[in-house]
Amino acid sequence: MLRFLLTRASLVIPTFLGITLVAFFLIRLVPGDPIETMAGERGIDPARHAALRTEYGFDKPLLVQYGIYLERLAHGDLGRSISTKEPVISEFASLFPATVELGVCAILFALLVGLPAGILAALRRNSVFDHGVMGLSLTGYSMPIFWWGLLLILLFSVQLGWTPVSGRIDVQYFIEPVTGFLLIDTLLSDESGAFRSALSHLVLPAIVLGTVPLAVIARMTRSAMLEVLGEDYMRTARAKGLPAWRIVGLHALRNALIPVVTVIGLQVGVLFTGAILTETIFSWPGIGKWLIEAIGRRDYPVLQGGILLIGAVVMAVNLIVDLAYGLVNPRIRHAR
């Protein structure tokens, strides 16, 4: 068991080093002098230029520069944003909860709709319902979500006036961040209506971000259920005269959920991709919007830090999913 844990965990190291290389070379691959690139169009006087060159270590050999970079990284120093002068890591830390809140709600939405849809589709194979679910999930999978978001705004915010268009909460509320998750913080605060406001801001972005995972989960659940339903132990369970809900709920679902859980773990990367677009559309103050704005301002330290931290988060989640999977399923643990 320990061997499995260590083997799997050690695989993370080369990938993480690779990502540090990507982040490290990012600013050095941009054509032109890196200091001038960072200074932007304002220009910079020669003395300050030379000072910055020494400060950032651009005058040293590349390998030494990379060593310095790694050392700073080990101390949690990811540099400062050019536009706000704030440390990249603290900006990330303050925006990250917004993205996590959005992502978690998106996955919950995808699970709440996708699991039952997939299960029912499998139970009523080749029925109208089954074809409908499969057709819709393929459509969801093909959806350009930046357009989907605009459509939902058009319908629910503009036509019906049900939900706000952008942001996380109405401006009149000031919520002291405790957890960073507004749904929880508003409940903890005693401002009436704040929770409602936060929730109504969250609904559309969560649906938009959850659409692609929903499609994937529905399809995956359906095919996993179909496979399990054909197994011998299902026939045995039926022959024993167990009630249908027990057969489906206990015997089939439990086994069918194993591949589904893995797929959910793999959706983290997809979620970040979607978050970049969703946050841009809904002006959601999270990591995705932060990164897109950094591109617009040519704020390279933010991009460097962002890609590194997001890479680390994705790797951590994938690792946890893999380990959990190995704990649940001995066949994986002992495979070598």
Add this chain to the structure above:
Amino acid sequence: MSAELLDTPSASAAPAGPPHPLAEFWTSFRANKGAVIGLALIVAVLLMAVFADVVAPHPPNLTNDAAFLKPPFWQEGGSLTYPLGTDAIGRDILSRLIYGARLSLSIGIAVVTVSILVGTMLGLIAGFVGGATGIVIMRVMDIILTLPSLLLAIVIVAILGPGLMNAMLAVAVVVLPHYVRIARAAVIGEKSKDYVTAARVGGAGPLRLMVGEVLPNCAAPLIVQASLGVSTAILDAAALGFLGLGAQPPAPEWGTMLADAREFVLRAWWVVTFPGLVILITVLAFNLVGDGLRDALDPKLKR
């Protein structure tokens, strides 16, 4: 429509022998209604792209000072001169969508061509040579897979600068690992088989073994991935265009059109609705065909 065309091989085959592989493939592909619909849609978009000069009522970038934000013809104030309405500077939306098909299809096909060529080559090398070379290739692919695809594409565009070519290159890099993995897995599965050993004993060099013997036998998963890859490429390139990092205005690229339309979402639903709809339909069509191809080409699922 092309049914008759592709059916002919079966007619010419010896009646007693097994059907020609192409005919057999077509029979199982045709059984999948969704795939046939997808194919028909792709042909329609393709024709639209090829004959854009003939089909489009207006040039894509022609502005009309007298017709800003005209609604589609069935709405009050709309006319058949601009069937799907006009955008904020009086350009015909239908014409821009038709010309945009050229861009999006070229993006899809170019990206898939580049990534399948490079990816298959890397995969073949990783599978055949193995050792340090193989490990390095697969580690690099792991890194690409770990980073969220759009984020990596954005970073590449940030380095190279925005534009259609750079966006295509970025998308090609992002989708590369899928082809490498498929090719490598297929090679590892195939290379110990008897026919490869026979070819090796017969004196075939590594290049001949890779390209002549093993590659044809792992073509099926690559073809399926290529079809699904076109839809990913179109979607990702449109997303980059939407973020202002892909094709630049006034190019009638569908994602870029949506970016332009964003600020008019409150006033003119048509400038927002139609570009996204054609993206969805095109992407859906390629996904339908990809699913159909998988069912038709995967012998494990057959019958």
